[in-house]
Amino acid sequence: MAFQDNLVKIISDPNLSPKQKSNYLALAAEASLPYLPISKEINQAKEAGIICDMFEGHAPFKPRYVLPDYAKYLQQGSQYLELTQATNLDEALNALTIIYHHVPSVTSIPVYLGQLDDILMPYTDGVDAESIYRKLKLFWIMLDRTLPDAFMHVNIGPSDNIICRTILRIDAELKQIAPNLTFMYDPDITPDDLLQIATSNICECSKPHIANYPIHAKAYDGQGFGIVSCYNSLPLAGGANTLVRLNLKEVALKALNVEDFFANTLPHYCQLTYELIETRAKFLHEESNFFNSFLVKEGLIEESRFAPMFGIYGMAEAVNILQNNPELTENDLEKPSKHYGHNQTANQLGHRISKALDTIVKSTPVTYGYHGRALLHSQGGISIDKDVTPGVRIPYGTEPNPIAHIQALAEHHQYYTSGISDILTIDETVKYNSQAMFQLCKGALSLGFREFTANVASNDLVRVTGYMIKLSDIATFKQQGSRTNTTGLGAEAAEVTGILNRKPRVAAQELSPNYAE
Amino acid sequence: MQNKLATVSQILPFSCVDGPGSRLVIFLQGCNYNCKNCHNPHTINWCDHCGDCISTCPTQALTLVTTKGISRINWDSDLCTQCDICLSVCPKQSSPKTRQYGIDSLVTLIHHQRHFINGITVSGGEASLQLPFIIELFKAIKSTEALSHLTCMIDTNGSLSISGWHKLLPVLDGAMIDLKAWQEETHRYITGRDHHRVFQSLELLSQHAKLYEVRLLHIPNISDFDSEIEAVATYLKQLPNSVRIKLNAFQHHGVTGEARQWGTCSEAQMLELAARLTERGVTNLVLPNVYL
Numbered sequence: 153m154a155f156q157d158n159l160v161k162i163i164s165d166p167n168l169s170p171k172q173k174s175n176y177l178a179l180a181a182e183a184s185l186p187y188l189p190i191s192k193e194i195n196q197a198k199e200a201g202i203i204c205d206m207f208e209g210h211a212p213f214k215p216r217y218v219l220p221d222y223a224k225y226l227q228q229g230s231q232y233l234e235l236t237q238a239t240n241l242d243e244a245l246n247a248l249t250i251i252y253h254h255v256p257s258v259t260s261i262p263v264y265l266g267q268l269d270d271i272l273m274p275y276t277d278g279v280d281a282e283s284i285y286r287k288l289k290l291f292w293i294m295l296d297r298t299l300p301d302a303f304m305h306v307n308i309g310p311s312d313n314i315i316c317r318t319i320l321r322i323d324a325e326l327k328q329i330a331p332n333l334t335f336m337y338d339p340d341i342t343p344d345d346l347l348q349i350a351t352s353n354i355c356e357c358s359k360p361h362i363a364n365y366p367i368h369a370k371a372y373d374g375q376g377f378g379i380v381s382c383y384n385s386l387p388l389a390g391g392a393n394t395l396v397r398l399n400l401k402e403v404a405l406k407a408l409n410v411e412d413f414f415a416n417t418l419p420h421y422c423q424l425t426y427e428l429i430e431t432r433a434k435f436l437h438e439e440s441n442f443f444n445s446f447l448v449k450e451g452l453i454e455e456s457r458f459a460p461m462f463g464i465y466g467m468a469e470a471v472n473i474l475q476n477n478p479e480l481t482e483n484d485l486e487k488p489s490k491h492y493g494h495n496q497t498a499n500q501l502g503h504r505i506s507k508a509l510d511t512i513v514k515s516t517p518v519t520y521g522y523h524g525r526a527l528l529h530s531q532g533g534i535s536i537d538k539d540v541t542p543g544v545r546i547p548y549g550t551e552p553n554p555i556a557h558i559q560a561l562a563e564h565h566q567y568y569t570s571g572i573s574d575i576l577t578i579d580e581t582v583k584y585n586s587q588a589m590f591q592l593c594k595g596a597l598s599l600g601f602r603e604f605t606a607n608v609a610s611n612d613l614v615r616v617t618g619y620m621i622k623l624s625d626i627a628t629f630k631q632q633g634s635r636t637n638t639t640g641l642g643a644e645a646a647e648v649t650g651i652l653n654r655k656p657r658v659a660a661q662e663l664s665p666n667y668a669e
Numbered sequence: 670m671q672n673k674l675a676t677v678s679q680i681l682p683f684s685c686v687d688g689p690g691s692r693l694v695i696f697l698q699g700c701n702y703n704c705k706n707c708h709n710p711h712t713i714n715w716c717d718h719c720g721d722c723i724s725t726c727p728t729q730a731l732t733l734v735t736t737k738g739i740s741r742i743n744w745d746s747d748l749c750t751q752c753d754i755c756l757s758v759c760p761k762q763s764s765p766k767t768r769q770y771g772i773d774s775l776v777t778l779i780h781h782q783r784h785f786i787n788g789i790t791v792s793g794g795e796a797s798l799q800l801p802f803i804i805e806l807f808k809a810i811k812s813t814e815a816l817s818h819l820t821c822m823i824d825t826n827g828s829l830s831i832s833g834w835h836k837l838l839p840v841l842d843g844a845m846i847d848l849k850a851w852q853e854e855t856h857r858y859i860t861g862r863d864h865h866r867v868f869q870s871l872e873l874l875s876q877h878a879k880l881y882e883v884r885l886l887h888i889p890n891i892s893d894f895d896s897e898i899e900a901v902a903t904y905l906k907q908l909p910n911s912v913r914i915k916l917n918a919f920q921h922h923g924v925t926g927e928a929r930q931w932g933t934c935s936e937a938q939m940l941e942l943a944a945r946l947t948e949r950g951v952t953n954l955v956l957p958n959v960y961l
Contacts, residue, residue: 555682
């Protein structure tokens with residue numbers, strides 16, 4: 153009776169709220185169904201940890217990420233929600249508060265809250281700055297308290313406006329875990345002093361992420377895009393139907409040598425990844441009835457704008473394995489090494505792998521994709537990952553100085569349309585020198601970084617992936633539980649992956665999928 | 670003049686504490702002071718290639734190479750694990766791990782980092798001991814179009830002569846100067862040198878609006894900024910308002926010899942000194958970020 157025992161454990165867990173328990177019970181219920189029919193070979197690859205479905209569930213009934221067109225919603229109101237169009241800022245904020253509770257995601261909490269400055273600016277006429285501040289501050293507190301999940305993402309910028317500036321001010325003031333925040337930067341539009349405020353905020357609370365707006369915008373059509381969850385860039389009015397990720401470390405272990413890796417092993421496992429993507433997406437689109445939702449009927453999302461994310465991780469290990477590098481030790485850190493992140497040949501092999509993946513993903517059709525394709529994604533890890541580094545990142549604790557770090561990885565960024573995150577750990581001296589952060593950020597973006605994310609060592613807020621946790625919360629989590637879903641994930645991640653060990657650290661993760669004591 | 674060489678102990682590609690913004694810092698080997706509290710004493714002297722360190726290296730990264738009858742220590746950075754045993758056994762307060770750089774190779778290195786930095790800072794050791802090289806380097810940066818936006822600064826003990834400063838000033842954007850003690854005898858006790866030139870340097874740089882920061886290292890019961898608070902405050906107040914007064918707290922990290930017996934400076938002691946300076950009207954104080 154393992155299944156029922158597990159339910160009892162969840163139900164009687166002293167550290168979870170009833171709502172958190174309900175979520176885990178639902179996951180357990182879905183997990184008790186037989187898996188979608190897949191080939192023996194895919195199943196073996198899944199079991200062996202080569203291909204991972206992110207524990208999205210055995211029978212997907214909602215897309216992984218949903219990015220509704222909130223501007224349209226405010227303009228037209230909603231028949232389903234019995235709301236007329238918003239006519240002022242209060243109504244707009246109220247309407248958003250309502251719809252957020254109807255936007256599903258893999259975690260059941262919305263991961264995209266909208267490009268809030270674009271959406272709200274039409275409602276600011278005649279509202280004075282102090283009122284805007286007061287209203288947005290209450291809205292911000294409401295978000296953190298009612299939707300406590302740091303995957304929930306707000307976008308602002310690249311234009312300079314009062315909503316954007318007020319949100320930056322409030323975010324630095326409140327230092328909340330939620331919502332997560334991306335500031336879009338466009339050198340042709342964004343004034344330096346606005347970017348400076350954003351980078352000063354990073355010194356204060358490790359938020360926002362700075363997104364390279366022109367690169368993202370170019371990757372999508374005129375309908376636009378959004379940054380959601382942890383640095384996932386996806387079509388607006390669409391989203392990701394599923395994310396399946398490939399463990400490059402395991403793929404490299406199967407290869408005889410570099411040539412075999414490129415000629416046989418990598419294409420083979422990409423093919424299997426695609427089969428799993430197809431199976432999962434087909435069920436969602438054809439069987440689950442998700443696309444009957446009012447979100448579709450009222451035109452807030454379009455089925456054709458959902459794409460599968462083709463995720464990869466373990467690049468660092470793959471490169472080191474293919475080059476027969478010995479395991480990196482503490483002693484190696486200060487000197488030039490042969491390892492990924494430190495050595496040009498190793499870095500170039502990494503770039504070559506990214507390029508090969510890009511070619512495969514851009515040429516492989518899928519039934520339900522964006523223009524018939526999946527979108528390549530450098531996946532930020534989940535809390536069960538052990539001895540494998542997220543995405544294309546340099547392993548924890550072995551990163552070179554921030555500039556060398558950026559230079560080693562910049563080349564990858566052009567390939568990862570649906571997102572890539574490399575978190576730079578910067579020691580706390582930068583807190584008193586936000587100009588340095590500003591310059592580092594500009595340098596990274598000018599080199600082609602899609603997203604600049606930094607973590608300042610002594611911040612109580614630490615990015616343990618795409619999301620933030622409080623170090624002080626981690627210390628007390630074991631005894632008391634946490635109000636926020638993600639602190640639990642952070643604590644688990646910190647223990648399993650050694651994220652908080654050693655050097656000032658940061659990791660990346662996206663999701664802790666299943667219940668674990 | 671492009672063939673000048675500098676002896677470099679270390680290059681830091683990204684620093685947030687050596688001047689405004691993000692900076693590449695070049696630490697030059699060699700110092701004319703002998704501060705008891707020096708936190709990197711292996712940068713004080715030039716290596717004389719005596720070879721005492723060679724046998725102590727656990728990874729055989731050090732070897733003695735003799736060409737034309739002259740013996741030199743060769744340091745293999747690939748074998749080195751940075752255990753620093755060689756530094757601890759050096760009888761000369763030096764290091765076998767220095768490198769020679771020409772202007773061109775440093776300019777190339779800086780060019781590679783240019784998008785990420787606001788400028789460069791030469792530090793030490795005592796950077797001004799290699800003044801001709803610094804002048805050439807700064808000139809080269811200012812005359813290279815892709816680098817001309819970078820500010821060139823020096824971190825110094827202030828012992829450079831007035832005539833030396835006049836040579837440097839045309840290519841210098843700013844200086845950070847250590848004032849190690851207020852009273853002459855305290856300065857002499859700590860550094861082994863008098864501080865007449867330090868005050869001259871502070872004055873000259875103030876006049877030319879090139880004094881970015883004055884640094885005071887507070888060593889409780891040793892340095893005299895607290896016991897001489899009135900005089901110190903009066904002096905600091907007459908400096909230009911733009912000058913940052915950076916207070917540093919003495920810690921044991923890197924310190925060898927008798928200064929290890931001195932008490933470290935706690936946050937409370939630091940805050941007390943800062944409060945007493947503030948009471949007396951000193952503004953623009955910058956306090957330590959951390960007390961480690």
